[in-house]
Amino acid sequence: YMLNISIQHGNPYWIIFWVSFFLFSFVHIFLTIMDGWSRFQDYKKAKDLFFSYGLHPRVANRFIGSKCQRNAALQAARELGMESELKKYYSEKGVKWFHYIPYFMVQDPWFLIRKSFWKRTFMEKYYKPRYDFRNIVLEVVA
Known part of the structure; x- marks a missing residue:
């Protein structure tokens, strides 16, 4: 609606603003979906690795980089009964509850251009x- 009004008035600044706003909205939705997909893949990996190797530091460190990855690992650990141990490990590594910005963004300001x-x-x-x-749960229950 606002873009249509801007086009009717012929103001190029408002047209550019509203086109940019709509493009940002579309790209943001797409990136959010793709981020959710990636975290689901992390969750499946974490669950397999925790099940195979237990709470090993190399496995836990693989998911320490960002809040979203830690949440995926914590959910996998929760389902395997290892959540408290993983929380304790991350706490010992210096991870705080307010660490939302991924560590690599702080360490590397050029992260956006990295493949x-x-x-x-x-x-x-x-x-x-x-x-x-x-099936594993059904076998244990039966």
Whole structure:
């Protein structure tokens, strides 16, 4: 509606503003969906790795980089009964509850131009779980 009004009035500044606003909105929605996809892949990896190796520092450190990755790992650990140990480990490593900004963003101000950022954050490959946890639970219950 606002873009249409700006076009009718012919004001190029408002037209550019509203086009930019709509493009940002579209890109933001897409990136949010892709970030959710990537964190789900992290969750599946974390659950498989915790199930296979237990709460090993190399496994836990793989997901320490950002709040979203830690949340994915914590959910996987919660489902395997290791949540309190993982929280304690992250606390010992200096992770605080208010550490929302990923550590690599603070350490590397040029992260936006790095291929690894885009690949790890938004374009994580599909991860096929090694274990079928639904059947494992049914076997334990039966």
